[in-house]
Amino acid sequence: MSTTNDICHRRTTCRVCGGRDLVRFLDLGLMPLVNRYLNSSDDGRDEPRFPLEILFCRACSLSQLSVVVDPKVLYSEYDYHSSVSKTFQQHCEEMAASQWREFGLTAQDFVVEIASNDGCLVSKFQKLGCKVLGVEPAVNLAELANDAAVPTLNEFWSQAAADRILREHGPARLVVATNVLAHVDDLHGFIRAVASLLRPDGALVFEVPYMVNFMNRAEFDTAYHEHLSYFLLRPLKQALEANGLALANAQEFEIHGGSIRVTARPASGAPAPSDGVQRLLSWEEELGLHEEATYLRFASHVAMLKEELTAFVHALKARGKKLAAYGASAKGNILLNYCGIGKDMLDYVVDDTPAKQGKLYPGNHLPIVNRSQLHASPPNYLLLLAWNFVDEMVKNTAEYHARGGRYIVPIPSLRVI
Ligand SMILES: [Zn+2]
Incomplete structure (x- = not known):
């Protein structure tokens, strides 16, 4: 493991509550980086492997990996292209149309997508007439998006990226982030940067795989080194509230094995949370998901x-x-x-x-x-x-x-x- 120590670190505190009372419940063994596809000339070589273990936080019920691999290693090149799957294409169209209606978006509104991949989702907002910007760390994917005339910053999401967007484009009405929050080690920094970019009437809409489905459907194979957190709504609520956002809505839907779509609004003036929020919070409790x-x-x-x-x-x-x-x-x-x-x-x-x-x-x-x-x-x-x-x-x-x-x-x- 000496060659891998410099590109990963062990996480001993909970990323949401900072607690140290973490229980290891799943150990899948030493795993390669599963999105690092090899050329045939690499066949004789062994690639680095990292422990794949999930820890449960007894204090706030977040589940997280014990080992964090450096994101630069994971995301500088990425072979997963969103647009390949027809199911995902349809999902993006539905999501853009429903946000357009729900928030009454117009051609004047600015929509930012974090980890926009090849532009699959953000291009749907563009087609509806919004001004859009994608933010995508993988060089190859950002290039694909820009080539397809979907404006995309080739950067990791950070406060610096949010500040730059604010300077160059102004605040966003909507920030969307599908399948990225679970990949982020500094969850608080990520949410804080989003909060700083939102207009007072703005919203963050994100989708993450839902831990309820992971547990109910035995989706242990969705655990890999990119997926640092396994979210229930309860710890998400705690993380959003710690950074000036309020949970407004949450609903389940079928993609990637069952996910939740969560809407958060700037806390000052946010509407009361929808019934869906309380329903999911109660469900998590009834299923015993706060118990080791x-x-x-x-x-x-x-x-x-x-x-x-x-x-x-x-x-x-x-x-x-x-x-x-x-x-x-x-x-x-x-x-x-x-x-x-x-x-x-x-x-x-x-x-x-x-x-x-x-x-x-x-x-x-x-x-x-x-x-x-x-x-x-x-x-x-x-x-x-x-x-x-x-x-x-x-x-x-x-x-x-x-x-x-x-x-x-x-x-x-x-x-x-
Ligand atoms: Zn915790």
């Missing part, structure tokens, strides 16, 4: 899922079956590496993202290929690694299915289609 024992039970369940999937895959191989996987996602990689399923079990991983094709999957070094491989060298079973897009994946591979190919869906419980 619930998390320990979850960990036993995860260990059982690993045993089931591993035994099933080994049995198929023993019967001479040919297996491959579909969806070279980060979560898929966690699942495979945690279960010890690699080249000895799977022939390849199909993925529809051109930037991933021809590369190797981190950790297990499985080759990532395009969909045509399913016809050239069809497996008997296709393990679906992006289980939140199962319908889309099955639709994409109708011909494989029609020829008798089967699917393995590993989560929330093992099933074969």
